[in-house]
Amino acid sequence: MRKNEKRPSTPIRLLLIDDEVDYVNVLSNRLSKRNFDVGKATSGAEAFQMLRKRDFDIAVLDLKMEDMDGIEILKILKKIAPELVVIMLTGHGSAEAAREGIRQGAYDYLTKPCELDELIDKIKEAHGHQPAG
Amino acid sequence: MFGLIDDSIRYKGNQIMDKEKSKKKNYRSLMRNVVLTILLTALTPTLVVSIFILNQFADSYQKKVHDHFTLLARKHKTIIDLFLEEKLMDIRLLASAYRFEELGNESLLNRKLIEIQQAHDRVFVDVGLVNSKGLQIAYAGPHNLTGASYADSEWFKTAINNPYFISDVFKGLRGTPHFIVSVRQEIDGKPWILKSTIDFGEFNILVENLRIGESGFAYILNKKGEFQTSPIAEVKPGILIDHFEKNGILDRPNSILKLKNNDGKELIYNVTSIKKGEWVMVLQQDYDDAFAELKVTQKIAVLIIVVASLCIIASSFILSDILIGRISLADEEKESADKEKEILAQQVIETGKLAAVGELAAGIAHEINNPVAIMIEEAGWIQDLLEEEDLKQSENLEEFYRSLKQINTQGRRCKDITHKLLSFARKTDPRVVQISINDLLKEIVHLSSQRAKYDNIAIHTELEKHLPAISASETEMQQVFLNLVNNAMDAIDKRGGSITLTSKLVGDDLAVMVADNGAGIAEANLSRIFDPFYTTKPVGKGTGLGLSICFGIIKKLGGDIHVRSTKGKGTTFEVRIPVKKEAELPQEDALDTG
Numbered sequence: 001m002r003k004n005e006k007r008p009s010t011p012i013r014l015l016l017i018d019d020e021v022d023y024v025n026v027l028s029n030r031l032s033k034r035n036f037d038v039g040k041a042t043s044g045a046e047a048f049q050m051l052r053k054r055d056f057d058i059a060v061l062d063l064k065m066e067d068m069d070g071i072e073i074l075k076i077l078k079k080i081a082p083e084l085v086v087i088m089l090t091g092h093g094s095a096e097a098a099r100e101g102i103r104q105g106a107y108d109y110l111t112k113p114c115e116l117d118e119l120i121d122k123i124k125e126a127h128g129h130q131p132a133g
Numbered sequence: 134m135f136g137l138i139d140d141s142i143r144y145k146g147n148q149i150m151d152k153e154k155s156k157k158k159n160y161r162s163l164m165r166n167v168v169l170t171i172l173l174t175a176l177t178p179t180l181v182v183s184i185f186i187l188n189q190f191a192d193s194y195q196k197k198v199h200d201h202f203t204l205l206a207r208k209h210k211t212i213i214d215l216f217l218e219e220k221l222m223d224i225r226l227l228a229s230a231y232r233f234e235e236l237g238n239e240s241l242l243n244r245k246l247i248e249i250q251q252a253h254d255r256v257f258v259d260v261g262l263v264n265s266k267g268l269q270i271a272y273a274g275p276h277n278l279t280g281a282s283y284a285d286s287e288w289f290k291t292a293i294n295n296p297y298f299i300s301d302v303f304k305g306l307r308g309t310p311h312f313i314v315s316v317r318q319e320i321d322g323k324p325w326i327l328k329s330t331i332d333f334g335e336f337n338i339l340v341e342n343l344r345i346g347e348s349g350f351a352y353i354l355n356k357k358g359e360f361q362t363s364p365i366a367e368v369k370p371g372i373l374i375d376h377f378e379k380n381g382i383l384d385r386p387n388s389i390l391k392l393k394n395n396d397g398k399e400l401i402y403n404v405t406s407i408k409k410g411e412w413v414m415v416l417q418q419d420y421d422d423a424f425a426e427l428k429v430t431q432k433i434a435v436l437i438i439v440v441a442s443l444c445i446i447a448s449s450f451i452l453s454d455i456l457i458g459r460i461s462l463a464d465e466e467k468e469s470a471d472k473e474k475e476i477l478a479q480q481v482i483e484t485g486k487l488a489a490v491g492e493l494a495a496g497i498a499h500e501i502n503n504p505v506a507i508m509i510e511e512a513g514w515i516q517d518l519l520e521e522e523d524l525k526q527s528e529n530l531e532e533f534y535r536s537l538k539q540i541n542t543q544g545r546r547c548k549d550i551t552h553k554l555l556s557f558a559r560k561t562d563p564r565v566v567q568i569s570i571n572d573l574l575k576e577i578v579h580l581s582s583q584r585a586k587y588d589n590i591a592i593h594t595e596l597e598k599h600l601p602a603i604s605a606s607e608t609e610m611q612q613v614f615l616n617l618v619n620n621a622m623d624a625i626d627k628r629g630g631s632i633t634l635t636s637k638l639v640g641d642d643l644a645v646m647v648a649d650n651g652a653g654i655a656e657a658n659l660s661r662i663f664d665p666f667y668t669t670k671p672v673g674k675g676t677g678l679g680l681s682i683c684f685g686i687i688k689k690l691g692g693d694i695h696v697r698s699t700k701g702k703g704t705t706f707e708v709r710i711p712v713k714k715e716a717e718l719p720q721e722d723a724l725d726t727g
Contacts, residue, residue, distance in 0.1 A: 020503045022511075026507060026513075027510055029517075030510060030517055112506060113502055113503075113548055116513055
């Protein structure tokens with residue numbers, strides 16, 4: 001809680017990972033407008049590259065991607081950046097995959113398509129629970 | 134259309150009747166086979182053994198009767214032969230003891246007659262001395278026959294040529310039946326004869342007293358067919374002798390013969406040759422009398438066989454009836470089991486179909502989800518940009534907002550549709566928890582109250598208290614009952630109506646009824662309302678997935694959903710959910726990674 005209060009002005013560093021380029025772009029635009037520091041990746045590989053270049057607080061990961069299974073990406077993400085908080089976007093009714101993600105260290109999940117406000121709330125909630133360091 | 138259905142029903146009916154007929158025919162032929170088999174295996178040995186035993190018995194009985202006849206005949210033959218032999222011997226003794234001249238003395242002759250009469254109970258009637266010319270020169274006896282001539286008599290002709298002789302019975306000079314015993318001697322080369330008349334009555338007694346059974350008696354015939362004993366009216370000796378001759382038994386020492394007399398009555402004869410083959414002694418008895426015991430035994434045996442056979446026949450029918458009854462019962466059970474299997478197989482196919490449609494729907498929904506999400510976000514982005522001041526002056530700003538809101542609304546509608554489609558195959562929140570059905574129903578009433586008020590619908594609840602909790606996904610249960618309540622509200626027109634939610638325990642099941650007094654469902658549609666994409670609502674108003682989703686969810690829980698409806702009166706949906714623990718499905722199975 002203290003951390004949250006400490007840096008209200010510092011934008012939350014957000015990595016959007018989704019192979020749907022248009023979705024990533026529009027989401028990125030809207031979130032940037034809402035004072036998030038947004039990075040975009042349209043594949044697992046791209047996400048790993050970006051993580052090596054710079055730090056992110058939170059990743060929003062679409063579990064259903066074409067090049068790699070979402071859970072596999074999650075595992076690698078947690079390996080590269082153990083402190084990264086991951087919020088998963090799942091297809092409707094794919095709760096089991098989401099639950100597996102939580103077992104693998106993801107913070108929570110939202111079903112896709114989700115409301116922007118819902119996502120922002122979740123991001124803020126997750127940021128508050130971000131592990132120290 | 135209905136004609137066709139009628140025809141098809143009639144055709145099916147005929148088929149069923151034909152089937153029944155052929156089944157009955159099959160049972161009948163099976164019954165016939167079983168009966169025949171039992172009869173054949175049980176009756177054949179019974180009959181064979183019975184006939185064999187009866188035959189054996191008849192044979193041995195016949196042998197016994199024959200033996201009895203033969204024994205009697207032998208005994209009497211001996212008696213008769215001995216009698217004749219004895220008489221002859223006495224006369225021979227007399228003839229050899231005295232000379233011709235001495236015997237010519239009638240007083241001696243008288244003395245000698247008395248002597249042998251005393252010794253033989255008056256069997257000898259008289260004694261006479263006859264010379265070679267047939268003249269009786271001396272006579273002792275009751276008749277005055279001295280000087281009588283026998284030159285022309287049959288017996289004399291034979292007697293003069295034989296050393297001794299016993300004649301047949303004849304009436305002779307005195308006119309009563311008698312026979313003669315004679316001995317021939319010679320004096321100076323001239324033969325003479327000593328003869329004696331034997332009392333017929335005494336001789337007759339020897340066979341007359343012979344009685345066999347009730348109808349058996351005896352008599353003696355000579356070979357010419359003349360009675361040598363008292364004539365018997367019913368016996369035709371001439372014919373009889375012809376028969377004996379024909380059968381070649383006249384010269385045999387002892388034979389048994391069965392013949393029919395003129396009245397058609399069967400008689401059994403024992404024919405014994407006596408007096409060195411000159412006579413035959415006949416023992417005669419009615420066949421039925423001789424074999425009376427056999428007849429009775431045979432009758433009893435036949436009666437027993439008939440009764441036994443009847444018993445066997447009856448029991449074969451009863452047994453096969455029971456057998457066929459059991460078989461047809463087993464067949465019926467098997468048939469109903471087959472029918473159940475068929476229904477089950479159909480359900481499996483239905484379920485498979487539903488699953489396939491679900492898969493398809495899920496795939497489509499997933500594909501649509503992304504573009505819809507992008508559309509919504511793009512609209513949101515435009516809205517974000519509209520917030521910037523330079524566009525605020527635009528005349529059409531309000532119209533922009535309205536349009537964006539519309540895009541958003543329709544996007545959400547798309548989202549709802551894809552959600553529903555996905556729910557069709559997968560659960561929204563599959564976590565199985567303990568649910569109080571009454572709380573759930575109250576929540577649904579609360580959720581629906583707004584619309585109900587608007588549509589002038591009264592929602593009543595009749596909830597049984599202390600119902601057991603069910604194990605299910607809460608969102609799924611919500612979905613099911615919300616769907617049913619929504620449908621119920623849809624069925625009620627603008628004039629309003631009422632919906633009743635009832636919960637109660639029925640056996641091991643929890644039953645929830647959702648009843649409305651709305652439009653009702655046409656009977657033709659009733660069977661299809663649980664099919665996916667089937668809807669009676671106007672285009673765009675319903676997806677046709679609601680009830681099929683409900684059906685899928687309830688089936689997954691091991692429950693059931695039924696509908697009763699009367700057009701114009703209303704509809705009642707009844708959901709049954711098992712409360713038993715075993716009915717729970719393992720939650721993992723129902724999930725899928727997306």
